[in-house]
């Protein structure tokens with residue numbers, strides 16, 4: 534894979550210099566691409582980094598690339614690992630590193646689709662072992678090669694529904710937008726997961742309005758959002774809550790406060 538192209542847009546820092554000479558650290562998202570040889574992992578990575586489609590890559594190269602992004606008005610750093618899964622290698626090294634995984638298959642190869650299922654299962658096994666939730670996206674690539682299609686969109690979607698992951702069909706050979714949608718989709722899913730895992734923080738509540746405090750109207754319940762990302766309820770998180778309750782896993786109860794005969798519920 535041609536590192537030169539990727540590094541044109543890539544930057545290796547996660548601290549952004551400010552005008553006053555200080556720097557702020559940006560949130561980082563590590564994403565690994567998994568899939569069998571030739572499904573287009575490198576092509577998708579390069580397309581996302583450079584908006585260009587390059588046809589030939591060294592299939593035995595494995596590397597990590599970094600891109601500055603702005604998603605929902607928040608600046609972030611996206612790190613992408615384009616993996617080469619040689620026999621006998623330890624797939625856990627990707628999983629330890631990754632905040633999110635994109636499993637790629639080619640719509641022109643049924644075998645790559647079957648292997649995608651195995652990749653997803655290995656991620657889920659790792660999750661069960663470590664109790665770490667790693668957001669997953671399943672991607673059917675090469676949709677420009679419709680005439681050679683071996684895997685229907687419905688089959689891709691069914692596998693994603695079964696495994697509770699995001700699903701996209703895309704192509705590295707044509708439109709940039711559909712490739713960007715995949716990477717932004719997994720970043721947002723990772724963000725939701727990070728928010729879900731954040732511990733509840735105490736909040737200062739008052740009826741008056743000193744600056745920095747939160748005042749809620751009579752009878753209202755407060756829903757506080759962190760800046761940057763909208764806290765949308767995804768189909769996956771809804772499905773996960775159902776799964777959690779089925780497993781007997783219950784989310785932390787929402788603390789409620791009673792001040793001057795008014796009840797407030799604080800969501801953090």
Ligand SMILES: Nc1nc2c(ncn2[C@@H]2O[C@H](COP(=O)(O)OP(=O)(O)OP(=O)(O)O)[C@@H](O)[C@H]2O)c(=O)[nH]1
Nearest residue numbers: 570571572573574575576588590592675704705706
């Ligand atoms: N038509 C078409 N060809 C693609 C697409 N994506 C990748 N290819 C081609 O498929 C071949 C394999 O692509 P790679 O990106 O090297 O695949 P890979 O998954 O990275 O494969 P390894 O690096 O060998 O693991 C190359 O010739 C690419 O040009 C696509 O969306 N459409």
